[in-house]
Amino acid sequence: MTSLWLGPGLLGTAELLHLTTHFMMLSLLAVGxxxxxxxxxxRFVVREQAWLSDAQFxxxxxxxxxxxxxxxxxxxxxxxxxxxxxxxxxxxxGTLVPSTTLALTASRWADRNRSSRxxxxxxxxxxxxxxxxxxxxxxxxxxxxxxxxxxxxxxxATLVVMLRTRISPLWPIAGGAAAGMAGWV
Amino acid sequence: xxxxxxxxxxxxxxxxxxxxxALALKGFGGVLPVAQRTLVDDKRWMTREQxxxxxxxxQVLPGPNIINMALIFGDRCHGWRGAAxxxxxxxxxxxxxxxxxAALAQGLRGQPLVADALRGMGVVAAGLVxxxxxxxxxxxxxxxxxxxxxxxxxxATAAAVGWWRWPLAIVVLGLGAAATAMAxxxxxx
Numbered sequence: 001m002t003s004l005w006l007g008p009g010l011l012g013t014a015e016l017l018h019l020t021t022h023f024m025m026l027s028l029l030a031v032g033x034x035x036x037x038x039x040x041x042x043r044f045v046v047r048e049q050a051w052l053s054d055a056q057f058x059x060x061x062x063x064x065x066x067x068x069x070x071x072x073x074x075x076x077x078x079x080x081x082x083x084x085x086x087x088x089x090x091x092x093x094g095t096l097v098p099s100t101t102l103a104l105t106a107s108r109w110a111d112r113n114r115s116s117r118x119x120x121x122x123x124x125x126x127x128x129x130x131x132x133x134x135x136x137x138x139x140x141x142x143x144x145x146x147x148x149x150x151x152x153x154x155x156x157a158t159l160v161v162m163l164r165t166r167i168s169p170l171w172p173i174a175g176g177a178a179a180g181m182a183g184w185v
Numbered sequence: 186x187x188x189x190x191x192x193x194x195x196x197x198x199x200x201x202x203x204x205x206x207a208l209a210l211k212g213f214g215g216v217l218p219v220a221q222r223t224l225v226d227d228k229r230w231m232t233r234e235q236x237x238x239x240x241x242x243x244q245v246l247p248g249p250n251i252i253n254m255a256l257i258f259g260d261r262c263h264g265w266r267g268a269a270x271x272x273x274x275x276x277x278x279x280x281x282x283x284x285x286x287a288a289l290a291q292g293l294r295g296q297p298l299v300a301d302a303l304r305g306m307g308v309v310a311a312g313l314v315x316x317x318x319x320x321x322x323x324x325x326x327x328x329x330x331x332x333x334x335x336x337x338x339x340x341a342t343a344a345a346v347g348w349w350r351w352p353l354a355i356v357v358l359g360l361g362a363a364a365t366a367m368a369x370x371x372x373x374x
Contacts, residue, residue, distance in 0.1 A: 004288070025354065026353060027247065027248060028247050029247065029353050029354060029357045029358075030247045030248055030249070031247050031357065031361070033248075033249050033250055034248070034249050035314060035317075037353055039346045039347055039350075039353065040346070040352060040353035040354075043350055043352070047350070055300075055303075055304065055307075058304075058307035058310065058311075059290070059303040059304070059306070059307055060287070061307070061310050062303060062306035062307040062309070062310040063283065063286055063287055063290060063303070063306070064283055065306075065309075065310050065313060066286070066306060067213075067279065067282050067283040067286055068209065068210050068211065068212055068213050068279055068282065069209045069210065069212060069216065069275070069276070069278070069279020069280070069282065069283065070209065070212070070216050070249055070251050070252060070275055070276065070279065071215060071216075071249070072249040072252060073276070073279055073280060073283050076280055076283060076284065076287075077283060077284070077287045080284055080287045080288070080291075081287065081291065085284075088280075088284065092280075095248075096248070096252070098247075098248075099246070099247045099248025099249075099252070099253070100248065100252065100253075100256055100272065102246060102247060102248070103243075103246045103248055103252075103253040103256050103257060104256055104257075104260060104265075104268060106246055107242055107246065107253075107256075107257045107260070110242050110245055110246065114238075114241070114242070117369065117372060117373070117374055118369070119245065120368070120372045121365050121366075121368040121369040121371075121372050122245065122365050122368075123241075123244070123245055124328060124329050124330060124364075124365075124368035124371070124372055125330070125361065125363075125364030125365035125366070125367065125368040125369075126361055126364065126365065127321070127324065127325060127328060127335070128325060128328070128330070128334075128335040128336075128338035128339045128342070128364060129338060129339075129342045129356075129357065129360055129361050129364055130321065131318050131321050131322050131325070131339045131342075132338065132339040132340065132341065132342025132343040132346070132360075133342055133343075133346060133353075133357075134314055134315070134317055134318035134321070135315070135318050135339065135342075135343040135347065136342070136343045136346040136347025136348075137311075137314050137347075138311045138312075138314045138315040138318065138347075139311075139343070139347040139348070140347060141307060141310055141311035141314065142307075142308065142311045144304060144307065145304060145307065145308050151308050154305070154308045154309065154312065155308060155309075155311055155312040155315060156312075157312070158308075158309050158311075158312025158313060158315075158316065159312050159315055159316050159319065162312070162313060162316035163316055163319060163320065168213050169213060169215070169313055170213045172309045172312065172313070173306050173309050173310070173313075175309065176305040176306045176307070176308055176309030176310075177302035177303075177305050177306050178302075178305065179305040179308070180301040180302045180303065180304045180305020180306065180308075181298055181301045181302050181305065183301065184305070185304060185305050185308050
């Protein structure tokens with residue numbers, strides 16, 4: 001029986017702590033935003049611990065994108081699906097505490113040293129790494145639907161709509177829901 | 186065009202909280218564009234240049250850009266109370282909303298139609314992430330690293346994390362350090 005506080009009830013305190021510390025580590029590596037760490041969240045939550053299926057993982061991210069607010073909230077949905085509200089606390093605290101602490105302490109330094117060579121080298125060097133991480137996130141999110149050619153068509157259609165028009169992403173997401181219900185993907 | 190007004194300041198942490206709650210709830214698929222419209226055009230709490238400066242600092246730091254931006258802006262206005270107010274505004278209402286959705290979806294998981302809809306939404310979610318990657322990739326043409334080195338770095342990162350499933354820490358610290366070292370020589374003193 002699924003409870004609100006602990007979700008499916010698979011995780012004990014030690015496992016919740018493990019979830020928190022893993023997300024804390026990822027928080028400091030999230031150089032291009034939290035979504036760039038999604039492949040490693042999937043590796044940990046789906047492959048290593050088997051707390052979620054591929055389909056549940058992707059659905060968690062999709063659900064968060066369909067709702068308003070910062071995209072980082074997909075980690076809360078992952079936490080909720082793993083272990084209810086306790087899981088939300090684990091993933092959200094893990095994701096936010098290290099990076100917010102660092103942001104508050106480092107912003108003044110970065111502010112004063114924006115022209116420093118080290119900071120410029122860091123920004124230039126990490127740009128291609130960030131894009132590579134976004135490509136792998138795309139790949140991982142397609143894990144449940146990848147073999148079908150219709151999946152590639154829907155991804156391509158989303159890409160065209162997002163790059164060529166200025167409509168809200170809510171519309172392609174609604175289109176995706178319709179395509180799924182029609183059995184196309 | 187009239188002269189740009191001198192930027193005002195939010196009067197209290199409470200004002201920050203309300204403003205960030207409102208802009209978070211307007212942001213579907215990303216809050217950053219809404220933040221620019223609200224903070225720069227509507228509230229006039231900062232100029233366009235100040236916004237871009239804040240964004241570039243937020244991008245360098247790890248963590249979600251919009252979260253870092255809210256923290257730093259809140260901190261500049263009202264110290265840690267401002268930072269906490271802006272962050273809470275950004276997260277609280279959307280969190281309640283998204284968890285309600287998640288609980289509903291969990292309750293309906295047995296319904297095949299819901300599973301089908303979520304599967305289709307997942308494909309589009311992947312497409313949205315890809316469109317961010319494509320949009321950012323345009324800036325690589327101007328990178329001091331040169332386009333060929335950038336393409337190699339993009340592909341190496343994608344293959345290591347997405348295909349070989351190496352731990353992110355190894356890839357970001359390894360490839361990130363190598364790329365930063367390469368950039369160090371190219372960007373000059």
